[in-house]
């Protein structure tokens with residue numbers, strides 16, 4: 001069966017979404033409403049362009065030499081890629097036949113232990129080499145304010161990926177006046193330390209590059225006036241989150 005993906009955009013040689021040079025597919029649709037989101041144009045489930053796996057694979061093949069020379073591969077980001085888990089399964093199955101490294105950048109926002117979701121997820125994890133896992137806020141009430149949803153299922157997915165021993169890189173957006181708080185960072189660090197599958201922890205400084213998209217969409221920007229964190233605060237967050245050891249890279 002061929003499942004079509006709903007694709008927002010494609011970046012052919014990305015350098016920040018996983019190891020090496022990467023073909024990055026941004027999927028359409030997200031259930032979260034992060035206050036710092038720089039891609040609010042991916043939120044709507046109905047937007048984007050429908051593409052088949054065959055169409056995408058054909059395009060990706062041109063970039064294989066770049067992947068091979070840089071230990072890169074393909075990353076699916078969003079939006080929320082796991083909303084299209086069946087499409088990802090079909091895509092990654094084809095990519096693995098070509099020997100291409102596969103990565104998902106997810107917030108875990110649509111994780112549920114429903115048998116249907118878990119069946120697809122388990123099959124998808126078999127053909128996934130790495131997950132970039134966003135942990136946005138450890139405090140549940142603050143998480144609700146920041147993203148519109150609780151973090152309980154998101155932490156649950158992190159634990160599940162640990163059980164399955166799927167390698168993850170944790171990503172944490174540092175927001176002044178929000179997550180940039182030593183106590184919150186320490187709590188997050190303590191949670192990360194309970195996971196044995198963490199290969200890397202990245203602190204992503206909050207930035208204002210996507211603010212114009214909010215006004216284009218006629219939306220009020222909730223973090224108006226918040227400035228990016230200083231280099232010192234980013235270093236401080238990196239130190240706290242890395243206090244406990246992560247496992248070595250392969």
Ligand code: SF4
Pocket residue numbers: 030031032033034036037038039040042078079080107109
């Ligand atoms: S999960 Fe990502 S795409 Fe969705 S609202 Fe948050 S930052 Fe935006």
